[in-house]
Amino acid sequence: MAVYVIRRLVSTIAIMAIVGIFIFLLLRLAPGDPAAVMAGRNAAPQMIANIREQLGLNEPLPVQFIHWAWDMLRGDFGMSIFSGWPVLGLISQRVEPTVSLAVMTLILSVSVGVTFGILAAWRAGRLVDLALTAFSALGYSVPVFVVGYFFIYVFAIRTQLLPVQGYVSIEQGIGPWFVHLILPTVALSLPYVAFIARIVRASMLEVLSEDYMRTAAAKGASSYAMLFHHALKNAGAPILTVIGLSFAYLIGGVVITETVFNVPGVGRLVVDAITSRDYPVIQGVLILVSGLYVLINLAVDLSYTLIDPRIRY
Template sequence: MAAYILRRVISTIAVMAMVGIFVFLLLRLAPGDPAALIAGDLATPDMIASIREQLGLNEPLPVQFMHWALSIVNGNFGTSIFTGYPVLQLISQRLEPTISLSFLTLVLSVSTGLILGIVAAWRAGSLIDRVLTAFAALGFSIPVFVVGYFLIYWFAISLHWLPVQGYAPLSHGFGQWFVQLILPTLALSVPYIAYFARITRASMLEVLSEDYMRTAAAKGASPYAMLFHHALKNAGVPILTVIGMSFAYLVSGVVIVETVFNIPGVGRLVVDAINNRDYPIIQGVLILVSGLYVLINLAVDLAYTLIDPRIRY
C-alpha cells in the first residue's frame, strides 16, 4: 500500500510540473508580444517596455521560469495588471461563491445521479428505466446556459419564486445564501445528474448480471443488500472515476453559470481577466484549478484501493 501511494504521489508531482510548464509558456507563446497585447493598441514603446520589465520578459526564458516557479512555491502568484492587487488576494475574495456552488452541485448531482442510475438498473427494461434513460440522454445534451435561462424564465420571471441573479454570502444567513444558489445549482447539476445516472446504470447492469449476484438472490438476499452492499460496491470503481473526472467539466460549467446568474465567483474573475488580458490572474487560476484537479484525481486513485484491494498490487 505504501509503495502504491508513493508511486501515485511521484506521478502527481510530475504532472504538476508539466502543468506548471504549460501555464508558464501560455503567456510566452501567445501570438505577438504579450506586453503589447496587455498594453493595448494605443500603447507607446515606453509603455510596452515598462510592462515587459514588470513581467520580467527581458530575461532569458529559463531564468523567467525559475523566478516564476519559485514565486508560485512561495505562494506569490503575481499582481493583477488591471487592478494592481495580488492575484491570490483577488482569487480568495471570489472563492466562497464558487466553492458554495460547486459543493451544492456535487452533493445534488452525485446523490441524485446514483439513485436514478440504481433504480434504472434494478428496473432495467421497464417504463421507469426508459423514462430515466431518456432524461439522462436529454439532460446531458442540453447546454448549461440553456437550462439556466429556462430556469430563470420559469421560476424567477414567470412564477416569482426565486431571485433572478446575484449571490448572498453565507454571513448574511443560511436561508438567503441557499435561496440564491437554488437556480444556479439546478442549472449546473442537470448534465451531471444525467451523466452519473447513465454511468451508474451501465456499471450496475454489468455487476447485476454476474453469477455471484444470482447466487445472492437465490440465498434470499434482500433487494437493498443486493443493490447497495454487493452491486454498488463492485460497480464503484468506474462510478468513482467519472465523479473525479467530472471536476474538470465542473470548472467550465461554473464559469458559464456564474456568468448567466451574475455570481461574483472565480469563474467571473477569469472571464473579466480574459477580457482585460490580465494574464497573471489567468495563470494563477489555472495553476490553482489544475493543482486541485490533480489532487482530486490522486484522492480518487487512493480511494480505488478501498473499493478494490487488488489495485494496490
C-alpha cells in the same frame, strides 16, 4: 500499498510540472508581444516597457520559468496588471461563491445521479428505466447556459419565485445564501446528474449480471442487500471515476453558470481577466484550478484501494 501510493504521488508531481510548463508558455509563446497585448492598442512605449519589466519578460526564457516556478511554490502569483491587487488576493475574494456553487452542485449531482442510476438498473427495461434513460440523454445534451436562461425566464421573470442573479454570502444568513444558489445549482447539476446516472446504471447492470449475484439471489438475499451491499460496492470504482471526471467538467460549467446568473465567483474573475487580457490573473487561476483537479484525481485513485483491495498489491 506503499509502492502504489508513492507511484501515484510521483506521477502527480510530474503531471503538475507539465501543467506548470504549459501555463507558463501560454503567455510567453502567444503571438506578438505579450506586454503589448496586455497594454492594449495605442499604448505608450513606456507602459509596454513597464509591463515587460513587471513580468520579467526581458530575461531569457529558462530564467523566467525558474523565477515564475519559484514564485508559484512560495504562493506569490504576482500582481494584477489592471487592478494592481495581488492575484492571490483577488482569487480569495471570489472563492466563496465558486466553492458554494461547486459543493452544492456535487452534492446534488452525486446524490440524485447515483439514486437514478441504481433505480434504473434495478428496473432495467421497464418504464422507470426508460424514463430515466430519456432524462439522462436530455440532461446530458442540453447546454448549461440554455438550461440557465430557461430557469431564469420561468422561475425568476415569469413567476418571480427565486432571485434571478447575484450572490449572498453565507455570513448574511443561510436562507438568503441558499435561495440565491438554487437556480444556478440545479442548472449546473442537470448534465452531471445525467452523466453519473448513466455510468452508475451501466456499472450496476454489469455487476448484477455476474454469477455471484445470481447465487446471492438464489440464497434468498433481499433486493436491498443485492443492490447496496453487493452490487453498489463492487461497482464503486467506476462510480468514483465518473465523480472525479465530473469535477473536470464542473470547472467549465462553473464559468458559464456564474456568467449567466451573474455570480461574482472565480469563473467571472477568469472571464473578466480574459476580456481585459490580465494574464497574471489567468495564470494564477489556471494553476490553482489545475492543482485542485490533480489532487482530487489523486484522492480518487487512492480511494480505489479502499474499495478494491487487489490494487494494493
